[in-house]
Amino acid sequence: MPTRKQEKVVSLKDITVACQACSLNEICLPVGIENKDMERLDAIIDRKRPLARGEHLFRIGDRFRSLYAVRSGSLKTYATSEDGQEQIMGFHLPGELVGLDAIANDVHPLAAKALETTSICEIPFDSFESLSNQLPSLQRQMLRVMSQEIHNDEQNMLTLGQRSAEERLAAFLISLSNRYRRRGFSSTQFNLTMSRGDIGNYLGLALETVSRLFTRFQNEGLLKVERRNIELIDRQRLCHFSSANCYGDNPDNT
Amino acid sequence: MPTRKQEKVVSLKDITVACQACSLNEICLPVGIENKDMERLDAIIDRKRPLARGEHLFRIGDRFRSLYAVRSGSLKTYATSEDGQEQIMGFHLPGELVGLDAIANDVHPLAAKALETTSICEIPFDSFESLSNQLPSLQRQMLRVMSQEIHNDEQNMLTLGQRSAEERLAAFLISLSNRYRRRGFSSTQFNLTMSRGDIGNYLGLALETVSRLFTRFQNEGLLKVERRNIELIDRQRLCHFSSANCYGDNPDNT
């Protein structure tokens, strides 16, 4: 096994997990990468000490050096307006990439903060670029991932611009559900790792509205929610509520 | 000069314009591409017959084969909800790329329609990919363009989620202004190629609200507007209204 840079804090078990064996490998970079190529990708990836809840992975204005993939836990990314108000732009679950928006200007336009204890793979962009020059499949994969991200952002724009509070929250829950399922977690029962305030902020709603909607959805038998724990009872109907296309159960986020 | 596929309808003057000489070359793919490389890029680009107002460049669900760059004129991209409602996701001005969201799933998730007579460069994605395998600079440039697109979409999400009607319209006008300036057009006087309805749809506002805001902005001396023709009188103040960062006059869109 090739040696690689490692943090002392990381357990032995952790650092012996290669991308190849990692349950996230088809997630980070879903398809079309050969095993042999995967080894080379693996070699450039740096596994970092886990972040504690509230710790920053990077801050607004930080120089861009690496992309990051969430291995476990979750992050939020946010901008701040001049008056210091936080505006959440996304939540990031295991297997999702963070930092794609920083490539263009070599600066992170958003900050990323852990919502819970979170471990991360760091992918130094230099190494990534030179590797992808040699591996067309990696390059192609990267374009797909970024394209998907653009597509997702468009979906979010649609939700924010045209949907009612009810539709937004429903769409949000379905989105989380899809993303969890895709990673092999339960799609009907999971923990919200973010507060009502965070959800409201992200969806462009007051936190009170979010809270009211949760109770209403619960009364209507759509779901059961208790604090951060949520169970989707009638996913079908919830999905219908979101006025999204609930057909192909589209892969949704990154 | 290398021969290339050409539509009979295109004037001679048009087809002799190479990417190299094209006023758009640093726009489509802004930096870091050598002249020699630019020639090779130029060779794969297909110039198409202009679209008439209302014509589609592609429709939702169309197979993805090419990226497109607007040469002159303008496009809108939009999704349709099941009830046939149109939801506009973006407007595209000369020098901007369209279709980046289609790479991920080989299908166009949005339709693109000409707002006026519009000419287009078609960039077949196959050729583009194999060329970019040979040209690291092109590859890098593509990542930057896509990253910028993600960043822009995030900005739009912020606007839609948190801003008032007034702020949204101001931000929209400033964005157009920046994009026109960047292409060498006037940043204070230009034509809106889209209707009030389109603007409202895009910004998540009723067309009546857009109309009212235009008159209000005019009364307040921020701008002068007559039908589709607009002149920004007090760009500073308008920018301040938009609660965006008006400092570096950020490049804004793609």
Add this chain to the structure above:
DNA sequence: GTTGATCATTGACGCAGATCAAGAGTGGAT
């Protein structure tokens, strides 16, 4: 156990902006 901090729920009220409705330009077709 008590205290304090954070987070969530619920109610009362008001407003920004949607919706409904009625004209008024404007431009192309004939």
Add this chain to the structure above:
DNA sequence: ATCCACTCTTGATCTGCGTCAATGATCAAC
């Protein structure tokens, strides 16, 4: 010129959701 189809403006109402405020849970610290 006249007509028709659009697009835009402006006014009058209505309502979804934000804001303000009070109370209740949960959890960590000690």
